Amino acid sequence: MRKSYFRPVKGAPPPLCLTISRRVRFEEVDSMNVVWHGRYASYFEDGRVALGNRYGISYSDFIRERIPVPIRQIQIDYYHPLMFEDDFEIKTILHWSDAARINFEYVISNAAGKLVCTGCTVQMMLDQDLNILLTLPPFFAAFLERWKRGELA
Amino acid sequence: MRKSYFRPVKGAPPPLCLTISRRVRFEEVDSMNVVWHGRYASYFEDGRVALGNRYGISYSDFIRERIPVPIRQIQIDYYHPLMFEDDFEIKTILHWSDAARINFEYVISNAAGKLVCTGCTVQMMLDQDLNILLTLPPFFAAFLERWKRGELA
Amino acid sequence: MRKSYFRPVKGAPPPLCLTISRRVRFEEVDSMNVVWHGRYASYFEDGRVALGNRYGISYSDFIRERIPVPIRQIQIDYYHPLMFEDDFEIKTILHWSDAARINFEYVISNAAGKLVCTGCTVQMMLDQDLNILLTLPPFFAAFLERWKRGELA
Amino acid sequence: MRKSYFRPVKGAPPPLCLTISRRVRFEEVDSMNVVWHGRYASYFEDGRVALGNRYGISYSDFIRERIPVPIRQIQIDYYHPLMFEDDFEIKTILHWSDAARINFEYVISNAAGKLVCTGCTVQMMLDQDLNILLTLPPFFAAFLERWKRGELA
Numbered sequence: 170m171r172k173s174y175f176r177p178v179k180g181a182p183p184p185l186c187l188t189i190s191r192r193v194r195f196e197e198v199d200s201m202n203v204v205w206h207g208r209y210a211s212y213f214e215d216g217r218v219a220l221g222n223r224y225g226i227s228y229s230d231f232i233r234e235r236i237p238v239p240i241r242q243i244q245i246d247y248y249h250p251l252m253f254e255d256d257f258e259i260k261t262i263l264h265w266s267d268a269a270r271i272n273f274e275y276v277i278s279n280a281a282g283k284l285v286c287t288g289c290t291v292q293m294m295l296d297q298d299l300n301i302l303l304t305l306p307p308f309f310a311a312f313l314e315r316w317k318r319g320e321l322a
Numbered sequence: 323m324r325k326s327y328f329r330p331v332k333g334a335p336p337p338l339c340l341t342i343s344r345r346v347r348f349e350e351v352d353s354m355n356v357v358w359h360g361r362y363a364s365y366f367e368d369g370r371v372a373l374g375n376r377y378g379i380s381y382s383d384f385i386r387e388r389i390p391v392p393i394r395q396i397q398i399d400y401y402h403p404l405m406f407e408d409d410f411e412i413k414t415i416l417h418w419s420d421a422a423r424i425n426f427e428y429v430i431s432n433a434a435g436k437l438v439c440t441g442c443t444v445q446m447m448l449d450q451d452l453n454i455l456l457t458l459p460p461f462f463a464a465f466l467e468r469w470k471r472g473e474l475a
Numbered sequence: 476m477r478k479s480y481f482r483p484v485k486g487a488p489p490p491l492c493l494t495i496s497r498r499v500r501f502e503e504v505d506s507m508n509v510v511w512h513g514r515y516a517s518y519f520e521d522g523r524v525a526l527g528n529r530y531g532i533s534y535s536d537f538i539r540e541r542i543p544v545p546i547r548q549i550q551i552d553y554y555h556p557l558m559f560e561d562d563f564e565i566k567t568i569l570h571w572s573d574a575a576r577i578n579f580e581y582v583i584s585n586a587a588g589k590l591v592c593t594g595c596t597v598q599m600m601l602d603q604d605l606n607i608l609l610t611l612p613p614f615f616a617a618f619l620e621r622w623k624r625g626e627l628a
Numbered sequence: 629m630r631k632s633y634f635r636p637v638k639g640a641p642p643p644l645c646l647t648i649s650r651r652v653r654f655e656e657v658d659s660m661n662v663v664w665h666g667r668y669a670s671y672f673e674d675g676r677v678a679l680g681n682r683y684g685i686s687y688s689d690f691i692r693e694r695i696p697v698p699i700r701q702i703q704i705d706y707y708h709p710l711m712f713e714d715d716f717e718i719k720t721i722l723h724w725s726d727a728a729r730i731n732f733e734y735v736i737s738n739a740a741g742k743l744v745c746t747g748c749t750v751q752m753m754l755d756q757d758l759n760i761l762l763t764l765p766p767f768f769a770a771f772l773e774r775w776k777r778g779e780l781a
Binding site for chain 1: 354356359360363364367390392393394395396397398399400403
């Protein structure tokens with residue numbers, strides 16, 4: 170059974186998911202002929218960016234609002250390697266949080282459906298002094314509202 | 323207090339440590355003017371490679387013995403950003419394990435001594451069929467012996 | 476007028492072209508908010524790989540035949556920057572050569588059709604001793620035949 | 629004989645040189661067990677940054693003065709591969725220019741003194757509207773003065 174990175178939040182709506190497809194590029198493969206482990210952070214980012222764009226909570230939205238959302242934590246668990254030109258899918262799962270915090274989970278699988286890796290990132294929304302935001306930015310609060318009302322399914 | 327990534331092993335010798343210095347390179351910095359979070363896996367690798375070379379358990383030793391030691395897990399906790407041309411230190415800590423497993427912990431701090439990030443990696447030693455090794459390779463068993471006898475302090 | 480990287484070869488068939496689309500990823504952008512100049516080698520490779528796959532002269536074909544085709548030269552001329560999430564096109568142009576040599580030209584333009592950069596790479600086909608091949612590998616000779624007969628247009 | 633990337637300028641002082649040492653890192657090596665060709669742009673940048681810091685014309689100086697100095701051209705000629713943990717030297721050579729332009733040449737050689745690659749970059753100094761500077765920034769003009777007077781040898 171798959172590892173669970175986040176504790177369930179009471180009364181939270183179901184997670185939002187988005188799956189994108191990619192192919193391994195030559196420069197991503199190391200001398201062991203597999204994707205270098207450090208590259209997966211960039212695959213996770215591909216998934217995170219796509220989901221953010223889809224739901225109106227993109228990098229550009231946060232930059233426009235001047236709200237840094239740095240990554241505070243990343244975890245990656247590797248199960249099966251990817252090789253040059255392998256097609257694979259990145260499933261990105263946004264879990265609900267009541268705080269100024271963004272909890273993403275990731276599941277990467279290859280074209281045969283085999284589990285390649287899982288992982289998570291935790292981001293915090295900060296103010297200009299790099300303290301954690303006490304009030305959510307309106308565009309994000311609105312997004313949470315729609316999510317809670319089930320309008321994003 | 324610093325996070326503890328590995329449970330203590332009973333009767334284990336104290337961890338082995340090595341600290342190296344680096345400076346942030348231009349291409350490592352993202353458009354937020356800080357080192358991109360995904361780069362830290364490569365800083366950890368710098369530390370891991372240096373410690374392996376120092377104690378005779380380098381990448382080259384494992385390649386010569388044809389023993390893959392893929393990374394199974396990585397965790398990174400980010401506390402403070404690094405910027406272009408910041409000098410920083412990577413402290414790599416090898417924790418004892420009784421299994422065919424290599425447990426590294428990492429602590430990165432900037433020139434002012436401020437904690438930048440911590441993290442860990444877990445590697446497994448595999449045989450040619452990618453199963454976990456049941457018997458340690460002689461060079462690694464010898465290394466463990468010396469470590470246990472306190473000859474590597 | 477666009478720079479010409481290769482001298483025309485007498486009696487050569489017209490170049491083969493393939494255009495692919497990409498979007499700038501976050502980690503490709505530097506602290507000046509533009510794609511770091513060194514990244515373009517990887518965009519060129521995306522184009523080169525796609526053209527190779529399309530015409531049966533892929534990296535995998537050369538690896539299977541154990542023929543190294545290292546890059547001997549790269550040139551890049553930069554005209555206009557790319558920024559985060561910019562969509563752009565990579566046009567890859569394979570020029571005819573009578574030698575064991577692969578001459579690629581590249582033209583990158585943004586979504587508005589503005590010229591971003593141009594460049595070229597030169598690769599040599601080598602034997603196992605890393606000397607330049609005197610006889611072309613059959614799969615490549617066959618590819619040249621089809622190209623010359625106009626079957627690849 | 630080594631390729632010459634820049635035409636000599638009449639009455640110009642001799643070039644400024646700086647050599648730094650590096651070791652190939654694991655992630656820089658591709659599946660052919662050699663440093664991926666696209667990585668050399670980053671080695672050139674290591675050399676360029678070091679020379680800039682040494683002579684007071686660093687990235688930080690240009691950023692402070694808000695003068696973009698984007699790379700307009702890069703050329704790399706590859707002669708011999710580098711492998712994992714190879715030690716190598718990057719010799720960076722700054723050639724004189726009378727224009728708002730920075731002409732760097734690079735020579736990389738391995739620990740045995742064998743020529744690995746050579747190359748060049750051309751940078752232009754721009755104003756805030758991204759037009760080429762008509763007047764050099766004072767700190768750079770002063771640097772050229774000292775260079776011309778032979779004070780930087």
